[in-house]
Amino acid sequence: MLEMRGITKRFPGVLANDHVSFDVRAGEVHTLLGENGAGKSTLMKILFGLYRADEGEILFNGKPLQISSPSAAIAAGIGMIHQHFMLVPILTVTENVALGLSSSGLRPDLADVEDRVRALADEYGLQVDPRAEVWQLAVGERQRVEILKALYREARLLVLDEPTAVLTPQEVDDFFVTLRKLAEDGRGLIFISHKLHEVLALSDRITVLRDGRVTGHTTPAETSRQQLAEMMVGRPVKLAPDKPEVEFGEARLTIHDLSVRGDRDHTAVDGVSFEVRAGEILGIAGVSGNGQRELAEAVAGLRPPDQGSIRLDGVEVAGASPREIRAAGLAYVPEERMRDGAIGAFTVSENLMLLDHDSPAYSRRGWLDLGSLNERAEQLVERFAVKTPSVHTATRSLSGGNIQKVILAREITSGPAVLLAAQPTRGVDIGAAEYIHHQLVEQRGAGTAIVVISEDLDEVLALADRVAVMFEGRIVGVADRADCTPEGLGLLMAGG
Amino acid sequence: MNHRLSGLLIPAAAVVAALLIGALMILALGANPVDGYRELFIGAFGSGDALADTAVRAMPLLLVGVGICVAFRAKVINIGGEGQIIAGALVSTVTVLVVPGLPSLILIPLVLVAGMIGGGFWGAIPGALKAYLSVNEILSTIMLNIVAVQIMNYLLRDPLIDPEEIERGTRIPQTERLSENADLPILLDGTRLHLGVVVAVMAAVVAWAFLWRTTIGFKVRAVGQNPAAAGYAGMPVKRMTLLALTYSGAMCGLAGAVLVFGSQSHRLITDGSSAGFTGSAGFNGIVAALFGGLHPLWTIPSSFLFGGLLVGANAMQRAIQIPSALAVGLNGLVVVFVVSSNRIRDRMRQRSELAAAARALARREAEDEQHTDDIGGKVVA
Numbered sequence: 107m108l109e110m111r112g113i114t115k116r117f118p119g120v121l122a123n124d125h126v127s128f129d130v131r132a133g134e135v136h137t138l139l140g141e142n143g144a145g146k147s148t149l150m151k152i153l154f155g156l157y158r159a160d161e162g163e164i165l166f167n168g169k170p171l172q173i174s175s176p177s178a179a180i181a182a183g184i185g186m187i188h189q190h191f192m193l194v195p196i197l198t199v200t201e202n203v204a205l206g207l208s209s210s211g212l213r214p215d216l217a218d219v220e221d222r223v224r225a226l227a228d229e230y231g232l233q234v235d236p237r238a239e240v241w242q243l244a245v246g247e248r249q250r251v252e253i254l255k256a257l258y259r260e261a262r263l264l265v266l267d268e269p270t271a272v273l274t275p276q277e278v279d280d281f282f283v284t285l286r287k288l289a290e291d292g293r294g295l296i297f298i299s300h301k302l303h304e305v306l307a308l309s310d311r312i313t314v315l316r317d318g319r320v321t322g323h324t325t326p327a328e329t330s331r332q333q334l335a336e337m338m339v340g341r342p343v344k345l346a347p348d349k350p351e352v353e354f355g356e357a358r359l360t361i362h363d364l365s366v367r368g369d370r371d372h373t374a375v376d377g378v379s380f381e382v383r384a385g386e387i388l389g390i391a392g393v394s395g396n397g398q399r400e401l402a403e404a405v406a407g408l409r410p411p412d413q414g415s416i417r418l419d420g421v422e423v424a425g426a427s428p429r430e431i432r433a434a435g436l437a438y439v440p441e442e443r444m445r446d447g448a449i450g451a452f453t454v455s456e457n458l459m460l461l462d463h464d465s466p467a468y469s470r471r472g473w474l475d476l477g478s479l480n481e482r483a484e485q486l487v488e489r490f491a492v493k494t495p496s497v498h499t500a501t502r503s504l505s506g507g508n509i510q511k512v513i514l515a516r517e518i519t520s521g522p523a524v525l526l527a528a529q530p531t532r533g534v535d536i537g538a539a540e541y542i543h544h545q546l547v548e549q550r551g552a553g554t555a556i557v558v559i560s561e562d563l564d565e566v567l568a569l570a571d572r573v574a575v576m577f578e579g580r581i582v583g584v585a586d587r588a589d590c591t592p593e594g595l596g597l598l599m600a601g602g
Numbered sequence: 603m604n605h606r607l608s609g610l611l612i613p614a615a616a617v618v619a620a621l622l623i624g625a626l627m628i629l630a631l632g633a634n635p636v637d638g639y640r641e642l643f644i645g646a647f648g649s650g651d652a653l654a655d656t657a658v659r660a661m662p663l664l665l666v667g668v669g670i671c672v673a674f675r676a677k678v679i680n681i682g683g684e685g686q687i688i689a690g691a692l693v694s695t696v697t698v699l700v701v702p703g704l705p706s707l708i709l710i711p712l713v714l715v716a717g718m719i720g721g722g723f724w725g726a727i728p729g730a731l732k733a734y735l736s737v738n739e740i741l742s743t744i745m746l747n748i749v750a751v752q753i754m755n756y757l758l759r760d761p762l763i764d765p766e767e768i769e770r771g772t773r774i775p776q777t778e779r780l781s782e783n784a785d786l787p788i789l790l791d792g793t794r795l796h797l798g799v800v801v802a803v804m805a806a807v808v809a810w811a812f813l814w815r816t817t818i819g820f821k822v823r824a825v826g827q828n829p830a831a832a833g834y835a836g837m838p839v840k841r842m843t844l845l846a847l848t849y850s851g852a853m854c855g856l857a858g859a860v861l862v863f864g865s866q867s868h869r870l871i872t873d874g875s876s877a878g879f880t881g882s883a884g885f886n887g888i889v890a891a892l893f894g895g896l897h898p899l900w901t902i903p904s905s906f907l908f909g910g911l912l913v914g915a916n917a918m919q920r921a922i923q924i925p926s927a928l929a930v931g932l933n934g935l936v937v938v939f940v941v942s943s944n945r946i947r948d949r950m951r952q953r954s955e956l957a958a959a960a961r962a963l964a965r966r967e968a969e970d971e972q973h974t975d976d977i978g979g980k981v982v983a
Contacts (some may be wrong), residue, residue, distance in 0.1 A: 428836050446834050449831050449832070458832070474815055
């Protein structure tokens, strides 16, 4: 039903789409797979009328399609479910669906809209109360509203941009049932994701993009996670790092009965206790928003705990300043890397010296020793394979993965007792993620106690020696890696 | 475009655009803009005397501008230059009144330091309010300007007034002729060029070294760019905010001291307003700093240019009989164009940064490609 032929789009200095051809048949789920910057979003923005292609043509139901704006795309029967929802929180579900519809009177007839929303919801298993106000809804429900909006507008082609990022594994299963049903009714679905097992579970066909070009068309039957990853990256990759056996040592991080309040003054972390030993990686799994961020910030000294104790190598640091906690041996790779981890306008070299620019090795009587600081930066860039034109490049112009490598390099180089990494590979391309995982395992071998907080269950399972699951501020289960299954962890993550 | 080049071209274009609009204004006033601008240029840069006057006029702009650069690097907006200039002038004046007999070699450095202490203190007040009580520094610095003027007016009308003014009953609010030992030496005989100009240029170089070569300057910049990341890295965010405003105030205070001891009357005089003493340097210095891209070294030529505009505008006014308000208007126009061009320049810089990074990476990837060709080929096939 959709055919995009030879789509080319240039931005200054970058070829975002290079003669990309791709088609979607009625009744199928076609996945677009690719790293950040591979050109998926650009292609979809062209389809939705947000960008105009420099070359190429789009055929929709056999006819050439000229789309100049999102409203034209919607009118043509194309619906887009954005990663960030486009809903008005204070309006009801029905009102959100009705928003932007043309109506004859001053007020659209909401009763009609509501009936239709109910019918659609029942038909496709998109359970949501049409009279609820959107702010009351959970993330998964909001997503259903977005889909209902598109269905109400009779979208025949649905574009779903990373729709599973906000869902628990169980919700994902239900969600996929809905998507299959939507396809069976003759719609075409474009599914954008980088979670390889989901792609294999859901898709009929898969198109892989890399650097703006199509690097392959395939189907789940003919391929594997490994192969898909290699098509995305363009070289062999290791999806799970090799983890040598190590003897765990003494506990280096001991947390006892820790409670922390969140931004809305609610109890975000509620009586959490755990310990991590030298040479051990503890993975903390959970859907984000269950207290992981507050836990990490409390350990790092950015958020004062209400009660409880945090010991680093036996030293009590609960409530201490970030500086004191660092001195006690903590390294921290924060979740919001551009907010807390790096200074975008600073050069790579400057970001690498944020922590130790005033140590005697790199300064004399308050003067920076730029020679040795830059030399060390060159070495770290080399050792951590940071792709950057030079150490004097502004950090914000690097990719997410390379910025993360800069942060990791800076944190690890001090040889920390405990390394706390929150969402270490979120939004990071596969190659960089592979490298970051490798570095974490190396650091484990050096006797550091490591905590990896991640929403990505695959990541937790690949890295962790022990897995803890957080739900509503508590640790609802801890188990050795060997005893964990994705299904079991998924149940815990959903609070069951 | 090379961003070093665009960094120069865009502000120059802003000045040209401002002058063009100024020309329309001169035409509307019935005068000839070509004559006017020729007089302006000659008045500002046309002779040794003119250049010396321009340099002297640029000096307070440069010192204030240097302070603004330091404050802005810490994301602190210091609108309190006027008050800090006055505070520096008052403290240095009192110092000389207390110890007028010290030899020049000691007294001159002493009054300069006294000026920095006065201005630094006046900057530290809003600095502390911002750092520890989250008081908006724009409001507090403006308010403190008014407070400083009133303190100056009070002191010059009563405790510090020239005793002769009381004897004669004229009661002009000014100090006595201050100790000659504190006069800033003239550098070129026959001109007004004095030591203060050298002090200002040195202050710019010191501020540059402070920001880019010292550990504390590094912290100041880090806090300004991203307080969250700086705080996490263990930097004392609040103290750096306080320090930046104090430093900024100290530079303004230094300007105040130099204005008093480099003046031709060698007194501190008030006409009741702050501009009467400062010549609005506390505000014009902000313009000079913005025009210099908030870089202390680029603020040197930028201040010189604005000093020239101020000096030249007087010459233009005399020659073609237009109101002096036009010069103020011209300055305002330059500000508007410079500030808006700064945004364009930032955007161009960011774009060229990204493009350069993309090109460099493309080159590197092309090199890698040779190793991975076999895999890529297999997959596509």
